Amino acid sequence: MPDCEGRASSPPWTGIRSLLFAVGGAISSGGVVFSLLSAMLGASLSRSLSYLTLSLGIGIILLALSTARVYLEDSYILVKGRLLPTERYQLSSLVEFIDLTSVKWFVALRRIPGLLMSTASNLMATTAAFLWAYLKALPPTLAVIGAVLSGICFVSLEISVLISPSLGRNQLDNRFIGISSLATLIMGISVLVQGFPGNSLERMATAGSMTGVGLAGMINALLSRSSTWGRVFRLRFSGGRLIYVSLPSLDDAISFKRTVMEAIKNAETS
Amino acid sequence: MPRLPDRMEEVWTLTARGLSEAEAARKLGTTRQAVNKMVKEARARLAHWFVEKAEFLNSDLIRLDSVRGFAVLRSRQLGLRVYVIYVPKKGLRAIFGMEPLCPGKDSERHCREIARAAVELGLVDESSSDEEVIRQLIGLMES
Numbered sequence: 001m002p003d004c005e006g007r008a009s010s011p012p013w014t015g016i017r018s019l020l021f022a023v024g025g026a027i028s029s030g031g032v033v034f035s036l037l038s039a040m041l042g043a044s045l046s047r048s049l050s051y052l053t054l055s056l057g058i059g060i061i062l063l064a065l066s067t068a069r070v071y072l073e074d075s076y077i078l079v080k081g082r083l084l085p086t087e088r089y090q091l092s093s094l095v096e097f098i099d100l101t102s103v104k105w106f107v108a109l110r111r112i113p114g115l116l117m118s119t120a121s122n123l124m125a126t127t128a129a130f131l132w133a134y135l136k137a138l139p140p141t142l143a144v145i146g147a148v149l150s151g152i153c154f155v156s157l158e159i160s161v162l163i164s165p166s167l168g169r170n171q172l173d174n175r176f177i178g179i180s181s182l183a184t185l186i187m188g189i190s191v192l193v194q195g196f197p198g199n200s201l202e203r204m205a206t207a208g209s210m211t212g213v214g215l216a217g218m219i220n221a222l223l224s225r226s227s228t229w230g231r232v233f234r235l236r237f238s239g240g241r242l243i244y245v246s247l248p249s250l251d252d253a254i255s256f257k258r259t260v261m262e263a264i265k266n267a268e269t270s
Numbered sequence: 271m272p273r274l275p276d277r278m279e280e281v282w283t284l285t286a287r288g289l290s291e292a293e294a295a296r297k298l299g300t301t302r303q304a305v306n307k308m309v310k311e312a313r314a315r316l317a318h319w320f321v322e323k324a325e326f327l328n329s330d331l332i333r334l335d336s337v338r339g340f341a342v343l344r345s346r347q348l349g350l351r352v353y354v355i356y357v358p359k360k361g362l363r364a365i366f367g368m369e370p371l372c373p374g375k376d377s378e379r380h381c382r383e384i385a386r387a388a389v390e391l392g393l394v395d396e397s398s399s400d401e402e403v404i405r406q407l408i409g410l411m412e413s
Contacts, residue, residue: 096333264321
């Protein structure tokens with residue numbers, strides 16, 4: 001695969017790598033939110049920093065372990081992970097090929113259960129961290145709603161930053177993200193408008209974090225592009241083995257697709 | 271128009287309809303190894319033909335499924351979806367994703383072949399009209 005050598009990667013949406021990615025993402029996302037909120041709620045700086053360092057450290061190690069590069073060697077696709085063993089897939093046993101960036105977003109998500117799993121675990125971790133802080137300032141019902149909305153904003157930001165170049169924001173429902181962000185922003189502003197009577201630190205932290213993530217979510221939704229240059233392919237081999245291949249640019253994607261198609265033709269004729 | 275040899279097609283059709291290799295071997299009175307070899311060969315040939323079809327139609331391959339024998343293409347010039355299915359005993363058949371799906375008398379036979387193949391392969395249920403079967407088939411290919 002000379003034209004995209006080293007630039008093709010395999011997103012961690014299958015097997016043990018998807019588990020590492022989901023757990024790593026949940027620990028780092030939940031840890032970042034929890035550290036920031038605990039700092040806002042008056043915890044000592046050293047304590048907040050130690051939460052942040054620990055969660056980011058563990059999260060990044062797990063996320064790094066889940067990454068892998070894709071190479072093409074003769075008629076094999078090689079997926080080389082960091083500490084995990086190299087996986088080999090014979091192209092002649094390819095039975096299904098899907099260009100996930102060319103199908104509807106809900107079809108793409110259904111075809112990537114690993115992404116759904118990691119998104120769900122990230123959402124749960126960040127929502128739990130937000131809920132911990134919001135319960136100190138708001139009635140339980142409002143705190144739950146605010147925490148879920150803030151969690152959606154935060155995770156949508158993460159997805160945009162981490163996956164957008166390949167899967168594309170056009171594949172995710174921006175209206176859903178936009179509405180969630182707007183609702184979070186309105187909740188944050190309404191807490192701000194109500195003021196901070198008495199012990200107001202918790203309410204200030206709640207209003208500040210809601211307004212912050214709501215605003216960031218709105219900007220994210222408004223800046224979304226209508227198209228993407230990257231591509232994600234799903235390849236299924238006989239025996240049910242499955243890999244995803246992500247290419248950062250259209251040129252890489254075309255080169256990869258052409259190479260795979262040539263390999264399929266050669267495999268059949270040989 | 272390329273098509274699979276009869277015996278290979280018979281074996282592939284059974285597995286496309288959801289039979290396991292062992293069940294297909296029992297039904298055809300042969301060994302599982304022989305079935306496995308023929309199914310592999312049939313899937314490789316189908317994948318090759320779908321790729322060739324995409325090139326011939328100047329289209330991008332969006333989806334290829336050699337287990338069930340279909341592919342989804344997108345025409346580079348027209349931007350239209352093209353749905354290709356392997357019709358047993360006939361070869362590859364394509365239909366454009368535009369309304370009407372089966373325009374006029376000329377396409378009646380073409381649509382009937384595709385609809386019958388889709389039902390025979392167990393991809394969709396039998397329906398009152400060929401066009402309805404094809405609509406269901408397109409829904410499956412896009413899902």
